[in-house]
Structures are given as structure tokens and as C-alpha cells.
Amino acid sequence: MTRRAARLPIPDFDELPLTSVQHQIRALERDELIELIEHEHAHADRTPVLELLRARLEQLDQGADTSGGDPAAHSERPADTRTGSPVSPDAAAGPSGPLRHGRVSRTPERDRP
Template sequence: MTDVPEHDQLPLPDYDHIPLGTLPTRITGLDEEQVSQLLAYENAHGNRLPVVQVLEQRLEALRDGAEPSGPATPDTPEVGGSRSGSQVSPETSGPNVVPPFHGNPANPSQPEK
């Protein structure tokens, strides 16, 4: 059994904040030892069944001959503070809209004057 690593020793930065839906792609670049570290950490801390299952499946695949692919620490754009796209400001926002009267679908919303 792998010793339980500390959070700052994990092979994936911000592991605790990676969404389950992106975890399988995040761990494809990790080797067997690194996935084992994540599994030991998960079992000792969150012990979330879906996460444990993903890690165990990847570990089994690696033991069956699968090779790590891609970077060892893939980017996690949903975790960081980086933002892209247009900035919202009074100059770029749309007109103020008055919401419709509650319960009357015949009264559509009207722009403020």
C-alpha cells in the first residue's frame, strides 16, 4: 500500500477541486505510482466512491499495460483564476429590462425608459 501523501505532494495541483467529469482526462498523463498516490490520498480524505472508481479503473488499466499519455500535469482551466472573454462594463452591457408582471404572460418585459 502506498503511504498517504500530503496535499502539496500530490501529482496534480488542486486535486481536491478538479471536477469528477474531467478527472479521467487529467490522470491520463500519470504513471502507476502517481495514480496510486492519488488513490491513497482520496481513500484517506474524501473517499468519494465515484472518484475512487475512476482512480482504480485507471490504475488497473496501467497495470494491464496502458501507457501514460500527454503531459504529467495537464492544465486545469476550471480550477485556476484565469478568465478569458469579454469584460462586462456599463459600456458593453445591454439595456436595462423591466421583468414581466408576475402571472401575466401577455405583458412582456419592456426596456426601461
């Protein structure tokens, strides 16, 4: 992470999904949005993110208020997850063969070992 990226109004901005960006930018002022637009354009240049930032900037220019709060207080960056599955193979559905002509009565061996 560059020094400039560390000073962005939203921590881990480059790694956030669009929905997280959408919620966190509501608390930003106009100059902070412009800073994010410039950063995004110079780095990842994600079109949906740029459109979202520009739309919010336009809302502020038309008189919308910021939502308050601290966008840096809670980053929704995905945490590391455990590997593996808690599902047991015993809970899996049993094998099932295809229906012959789409009818159970024509497939007598279906679901039998």
C-alpha cells in the same frame, strides 16, 4: 494544504472537478495513481473520483499506455470570477401574464401595461 497534498502528482487535486481529474490522470504512472487513491480515500473519499482512479489503474494493469504530458502543467481549478452580470435590465423580456384557458384570444389584456 498539507505538505503531502502539495507533493501530489496533480496540483490542487482535492479541488478539481471529476472531469478535470479524468483528463489529467491519463498521464500518470501506476504508482502515482496508487498515491492519489490513498490520498483520496484518506481525505475527501469521493466515490466517483475513487472509481475513476481505480478504473484507470485497471486500464494500466491491462496494458494501456500513459498519454504523456505533464498533469501538473495545467490545473483546471476554477479561477475567481467577476461578480455581477453583463446583462442589462433593458434586455430582459417584458412581463407576460398567463394565458386564460391556454388561449391568447381569451386573454385580451396579456402583455399590456
